[in-house]
Amino acid sequence: MIPEVGYGALVVALVLAVLGAVTAAVGARTRRAALVESAQHAALVVAGILTACLALLIYAFLTFDFSVRYVAMNTNLGTPFYYRMTAVWGALEGSIMLWAWMLAIYTLIVMLRHRRNARELYPWVLTVMLGVLAFFLLVMTVPAPVFQRLTPAPADGRGLNPLLEDSGMITHPVALYLGFTGFTVPFAFALAALITGRVTDFWITATRRWTIAAWYFLSLGLLIGGWWSYHVLGWGGYWAWDPVENAAFMPWLTGTAFLHSVMIQERRRMLRLWNLALVILTFTLTLFGTFLTRSGVIASVHAFTQGSIGIFFLTFLSLVVLVALGLLAWRWETLGAQGELDSVVSRESAFLLNNVLLVAATFTVFFGTIFPLVSEALRGIKVSVGMPFFNQVNVPLFLGLIFLMGVGPLIAWRRASIDNLKRNFLWPAVVGIVGAAVVFALGVRSTLAVLSLALAAFVSATIAVDVARATRARVRVGEAIPRALGGLLLRHNRRYGGFIVHLGILVIALGVTGSQAWSVQTETTLRPGEHAELAGYRLRFDGLAASEESNHFKVTGTFTVDGGRAGGTVLQPAKKFYPQEQSPIAYVDYRLGLLEDLYVVLGDFARDGSQATIKLQVNRLVSWIWIGGLVLTLGAALAVAPERRKPA
Amino acid sequence: MKPKFIVGGLVILAALGYMIYAGVSQSVVYFVTPSELGAAPVAGKAYRLGGMVLPGSLKWEPRTLDLTFTLSDGKRTIPVRHKGTPPDLFGEGRGAVVEGSWAAEGYFKSSHIMAKHSEEYTAPHDTNAAGYRELMRTLQSAPR
Numbered sequence: 001m002i003p004e005v006g007y008g009a010l011v012v013a014l015v016l017a018v019l020g021a022v023t024a025a026v027g028a029r030t031r032r033a034a035l036v037e038s039a040q041h042a043a044l045v046v047a048g049i050l051t052a053c054l055a056l057l058i059y060a061f062l063t064f065d066f067s068v069r070y071v072a073m074n075t076n077l078g079t080p081f082y083y084r085m086t087a088v089w090g091a092l093e094g095s096i097m098l099w100a101w102m103l104a105i106y107t108l109i110v111m112l113r114h115r116r117n118a119r120e121l122y123p124w125v126l127t128v129m130l131g132v133l134a135f136f137l138l139v140m141t142v143p144a145p146v147f148q149r150l151t152p153a154p155a156d157g158r159g160l161n162p163l164l165e166d167s168g169m170i171t172h173p174v175a176l177y178l179g180f181t182g183f184t185v186p187f188a189f190a191l192a193a194l195i196t197g198r199v200t201d202f203w204i205t206a207t208r209r210w211t212i213a214a215w216y217f218l219s220l221g222l223l224i225g226g227w228w229s230y231h232v233l234g235w236g237g238y239w240a241w242d243p244v245e246n247a248a249f250m251p252w253l254t255g256t257a258f259l260h261s262v263m264i265q266e267r268r269r270m271l272r273l274w275n276l277a278l279v280i281l282t283f284t285l286t287l288f289g290t291f292l293t294r295s296g297v298i299a300s301v302h303a304f305t306q307g308s309i310g311i312f313f314l315t316f317l318s319l320v321v322l323v324a325l326g327l328l329a330w331r332w333e334t335l336g337a338q339g340e341l342d343s344v345v346s347r348e349s350a351f352l353l354n355n356v357l358l359v360a361a362t363f364t365v366f367f368g369t370i371f372p373l374v375s376e377a378l379r380g381i382k383v384s385v386g387m388p389f390f391n392q393v394n395v396p397l398f399l400g401l402i403f404l405m406g407v408g409p410l411i412a413w414r415r416a417s418i419d420n421l422k423r424n425f426l427w428p429a430v431v432g433i434v435g436a437a438v439v440f441a442l443g444v445r446s447t448l449a450v451l452s453l454a455l456a457a458f459v460s461a462t463i464a465v466d467v468a469r470a471t472r473a474r475v476r477v478g479e480a481i482p483r484a485l486g487g488l489l490l491r492h493n494r495r496y497g498g499f500i501v502h503l504g505i506l507v508i509a510l511g512v513t514g515s516q517a518w519s520v521q522t523e524t525t526l527r528p529g530e531h532a533e534l535a536g537y538r539l540r541f542d543g544l545a546a547s548e549e550s551n552h553f554k555v556t557g558t559f560t561v562d563g564g565r566a567g568g569t570v571l572q573p574a575k576k577f578y579p580q581e582q583s584p585i586a587y588v589d590y591r592l593g594l595l596e597d598l599y600v601v602l603g604d605f606a607r608d609g610s611q612a613t614i615k616l617q618v619n620r621l622v623s624w625i626w627i628g629g630l631v632l633t634l635g636a637a638l639a640v641a642p643e644r645r646k647p648a
Numbered sequence: 649m650k651p652k653f654i655v656g657g658l659v660i661l662a663a664l665g666y667m668i669y670a671g672v673s674q675s676v677v678y679f680v681t682p683s684e685l686g687a688a689p690v691a692g693k694a695y696r697l698g699g700m701v702l703p704g705s706l707k708w709e710p711r712t713l714d715l716t717f718t719l720s721d722g723k724r725t726i727p728v729r730h731k732g733t734p735p736d737l738f739g740e741g742r743g744a745v746v747e748g749s750w751a752a753e754g755y756f757k758s759s760h761i762m763a764k765h766s767e768e769y770t771a772p773h774d775t776n777a778a779g780y781r782e783l784m785r786t787l788q789s790a791p792r
Contacts, residue, residue, distance in 0.1 A: 341653060356657075360664045367668060381678065384696065388675035393667050523732055525710035575736075583736040603733030604710060613710050613733045 002060050003068050006053050006147030013049040014137035016042045021130035028123035028196075036123045040111055043130060046137075047104035054101050057088055057146065067153035070094060070146050076159040076580070078551025086170040087160045092294055092309070093146035095173060100136035102181045107133065110185060118206055124192035125185075132184055135316050143309040159551060159580040168228030176221030176248055180286040182214025183255060187283035190276050194327035199272060199334050204262045209640050211262070215255045216636035222248055223508075223629040234586040234601045236521065236617045238625065241390040246369045247289030250362050254282040257358035260408075264351050267413065268339035273328070274355070276335070280324040285362075287317050297373065343415035350408040357397050357404070364393045399451060402509060405502050406459035409495070410466055427465055432458030449517040456506045463499050489638060497639025504632030507624050514621025521617040523603070527610060531562060535618040537598060538562045539571070544609040553577040554587070557602045557612050566591060566598060573602040573614070596620045677747065686724040689750040697726060697756055698745040706740045719744065719756075730758040 020042030027035030057070070061084045066072040074087045074094070089098045107129045114122050140146055163169075186207040193203040225245065226238035239245060258278040265271050291297070295310025328335070341348055372384045410424040435457030439450050467488070474484035489496045524532045526541035533539070542558040556574040561567055574587040590599040596618050603613040679696045699719030706717045715730040717740075728746055738744055738761055746758035 344652070344656070356660055360660070363664070364668055364671075368671075371672070383676050383678050385672055385675050386677060389671045392675065393671040396667070523713055525713065583739075586736060604708070606710075611710055613713070615733065 002056060002065055003147045003149040006056050006068075007141070007145060009049050009053055009056075010137060010141050010147065013046045013053075014134060014141055016049075017046050017130050017134035017137055020046065021127045021134060024123045024126040024130065028127070036126070039123070039126055039130070040115070043104070043107050043111060043126065046130070046133065047108050050097075050101045050104045053147075054088070054097060057094065057097065058085060061085065061087055064157070065153075066155075066157050067149055067151070069148040069150040072150050072154055072157040074157070074160050076157040076551060079157075079160055080165075080550060082170065083160055083165050086164075089173045089177075090160050090164050090169075093140070093144045095177070096136060096139050096144055097146050098173065099177050099181060100133060100140060102177055103129070103133050103136060103184060106181055106185060110188075114206065118189075118202075120196055120198060121189060121192040121203060121206070124195050125188045128188035128191045129184060132188075135312075139309065139312055143312050159578065162552065162576060162578045162581060162585045163232060166228060166232050168224050168232065172221055172224040172228055174221075175217050175224055179214050179216075179218025179221050179255075180248075180251070180289075182210060182217055183251065183279070183282050183286055185210040185214070186258075186279045190279045191324065191327065194276065194324075194331050197331060197334065199276070199331055201266055201269070204265060204275065208262065209642075211255070211259055212636060212640045215252070215259055216633070216640070218248070218252050218255060219632060219636075220629065222252060223626070223632075227626060230622065231588055231590065234588045234615075236519070236599055236601075236615075236619055238515075238622070241365075241368070241387050243369050244293045246365050247292045250365055251282050251285040251289065253358050253362040253365070254278055254285060257355045257362075258282055260351050260358075261355050264348055268348060270339040270341070270348065271352075273335040276328060278355075280320075280328075284317060284320055284324075287313060287320065291317060292369070345411070345416045345421070347408060347411045347413045347416075350404055350411055354401060354404045354408060357401050361394055361397045361401075364397070365390065368393075395448060398509075399448075399455060402452070402455045402459060402506070405505070406455070406462040409499065409502075410462050424465065425462070428458050428461035431461035444517070446517045449513050452509060452513040456509055459502065459506055463503065466499070467496075493638045493641050494643055497635045497637070497641070500635030500638060501632050502635075504628045504630075504635055507628030507631055509628075511621050511624030511626075511628060514624065515619055518620040519617065519622075521615060523613070523615045525604075525611055525613040532614060532616050534616050535596075536565050537616075537618065538564055539598075539600070539614075539616060541612055541614075544605055544612060549576075551578065555602075555605065557605065557614070559589075559600060559614070561591075561598070566593075569598070571598070571600045573600045575602055575605070592623055594623055597622050679745075681721045681724075682719055682726040683721055683724040685726055685750065685756070691750050691752045694747070694749055695756075696745055696747050696762075697728070697758075698743065699726070701738070701740050701742055701744050703740045706734075708734060717744075719746070727755040728758050729755050730761060732761075735761050 020039040023035050023042065024039035027033070027037075027039060057068075059065075060068045060071045061075055062081075064071070064075070064077060070091070070093050071087075074090045075084055079087065088094045107126070110125060110129060114125065118125065186203075189203040189207045193199050222245075225248070229240070230236070230238040258275065261271050261275055261278060265275050291310060291313035295313060297310055339348075341352070343349065368385050368389050372382065375381055375383045406428060407425070412420045432454045436450055436454035439453045444450055444453070467485070470488050470492075471481060471484045474487060475481060479487065520535050522532065522534045526532055528541055528543050531538050531540050538561065540560045540562045542560055545556050545558070547554050547556065554574050554576050556572050559571045559573070561569040561571070569591050571589040571591065573589040575584040576587050577584045586601050586603075588599065588601050590597050597620075599617040599619055601615040601617075603615055605612040677694045677696050679698065682697065682699045685695060685697055697719060699721045702718040702720050702725060706715075708715050713731050713733070715732065715734055716728065717730075718725045718727050720726075728748075729751075730746065730748075745762040746756065747760040747762065748756055748758040751757045
């Protein structure tokens with residue numbers, strides 16, 4: 001029953017979404033409120049159906065209904081309870097479903113929030129959102145049906161990809177998709193602004209908080225993905241410039257650029273065309289990422305034709321780009337800037353440079369990701385550019401961005417005088433130089449590490465200068481320091497939320513710098529009682545044990561840190577053997593620390609327990625990447641709160 | 649727009665173009681088959697070499713971490729030496745992609761064995777030319 005009911009419901013939802021999109025558009029053109037209202041009803045029903053379908057799928061997973069093909073492919077009788085829930089988005093079809101469901105919920109929130117305050121744009125926003133939703137529903141009914149009957153229903157399922165049996169995998173896709181779908185809202189407003197010709201600043205102010213939320217969730221998704229890679233994949237890294245990662249990173253880069261460039265438009269009435277283009281690009285990149293990672297094209301240009309989902313995404317992608325470009329061309333005349341760039345040394349130009357660097361980084365990531373495909377298609381030669389390419393090109397861009405992170409928020413608008421520069425940047429520059437000297441004196445010789453830490457010190461100092469100055473101003477009018485500081489954060493939540501996000505990024509940069517510059521590793525084979533030594537740790541191999549888990553067989557090694565640092569710590573890396581997989585899966589064990597993580601992977605072992613080969617790593621400062629994520633969360637939460645005060 | 653901003657923009661574009669060009673030319677790695685490498689090996693150049701691990705060729709010395717094996721594409725074989733534990737998905741009769749360079753002594757010195765968590769790397773069912781062609785095709789898509 002479930003496959004047919006679910007599939008039927010999704011077809012109904014598809015029809016309703018298409019009808020709703022068309023009705024809203026006609027309602028907007030003919031200015032008939034009743035039509036817009038019926039489109040709203042359609043959106044409501046679509047959201048209801050998608051919610052019910054999601055519940056139905058979860059129910060099918062919980063009750064092991066293997067007559068549903070997707071359930072049979074992604075779970076088996078041994079899959080633990082939570083992973084049966086999260087197996088819902090463990091593969092392509094379910095991920096698309098989660099995506100569509102979130103989009104439907106977002107559409108409802110847009111209805112609630114903007115139905116009155118965005119009268120003219122609103123019907124078109126509804127059209128665009130329902131249109132995008134219709135596309136996802138089409139994908140769910142034609143090329144990637146989640147509800148499909150498997151006959152005969154097998155007695156047991158194939159099982160979830162073991163790599164996804166992890167807490168990171170529960171949250172990572174959710175956060176990532178909240179980010180991806182979130183950018184649909186500013187995109188819909190941008191298109192609505194172009195269609196109605198109201199290309200003033202309203203669409204930007206109306207979607208400001210949406211953009212921050214989407215950006216935050218995307219950041220969170222990337223960070224959780226890094227954490228998953230770090231503690232599950234067992235290579236000791238968190239970022240590999242893998243096409244899948246790049247696909248999520250590109251919209252993050254352009255989204256970050258957009259977040260900054262809108263401030264220039266709000267303040268100086270510049271960059272109208274640019275902002276529209278950026279948000280369209282960001283939305284397109286979220287689709288492109290899915291196309292890239294799900295169509296098989298990344299494996300080989302020739303794999304593209306194997307699944308039809310690639311064609312659907314590519315067609316929709318082209319449609320979006322064509323419509324958007326057409327609208328931009330149509331409204332070209334009205335998109336001219338009112339403000340002008342007065343000087344190179346100004347806040348506008350710092351922000352502009354920030355945008356240029358971010359878009360440049362996007363382009364390099366894009367180029368590096370598709371380079372093998374282009375080379376294969378054009379020359380028939382299979383080549384690749386790996387991590388060295390991405391690091392080499394992007395690291396200077398990112399260092400430049402960190403520098404601008406210090407300059408941008410403080411430098412004067414229009415034209416910064418020497419006096420202004422001195423007042424804002426003299427002390428931070430001193431702090432940065434002293435920081436570089438201290439780091440050098442401590443024995444750091446890597447140019448990149450010194451530069452990165454000095455820049456972090458510089459930016460932190462600019463934030464301190466600004467907060468101190470603003471607090472002092474309030475203390476002068478009689479407020480106590482804590483009250484002044486609190487008032488500052490709450491009354492100017494957007495600015496200071498932004499500063500806290502910047503601090504979070506600095507903390508992440510510290511973690512990245514430290515782990516790249518100072519991590520060490522070794523690989524060795526031990527007999528029971530023997531020691532492996534690395535960076536002051538002595539790790540003793542105690543023995544191997546085998547155990548049978550609910551859905552796999554496990555061989556666990558026990559290792560004890562013998563004396564010295566972290567003495568007594570027991571680490572138990574393992575290898576898991578899943579019946580549905582041809583190869584074992586490594587299970588990493590680690591001891592996290594603020595300064596360094598001790599990280600052990602069980603490689604090879606003798607079946608009689610007489611020896612084990614391990615990879616032992618001491619990864620430095622990695623924890624700061626996750627801590628930075630927490631700081632970033634605080635900042636984003638503050639920035640997304642409703643503004644108490646109109647920006648000056 | 650004032651000319652100085654246009655000039656500035658062009659300078660940035662040129663710098664970016666140069667960075668990408670330099671980055672690509674320094675880090676580009678060619679994918680080769682055992683036949684292609686065997687025909688014209690260039691010592692010291694970075695390659696990705698893909699093929700099937702010949703049954704019976706795999707030797708693993710846990711105490712010294714020496715891993716040696718032979719990669720074949722059905723036409724030619726290349727001896728490979730690697731230092732380190734074989735990854736989970738690695739084994740005789742399976743496809744593998746290794747990154748490294750050709751050593752003048754007459755073997756491929758691998759610095760990295762690509763581990764792909766996918767089941768595409770199964771050996772050709774029958775070791776005829778078509779089976780090998782299919783294997784080589786799937787190997788070319790190795791990430792990292």
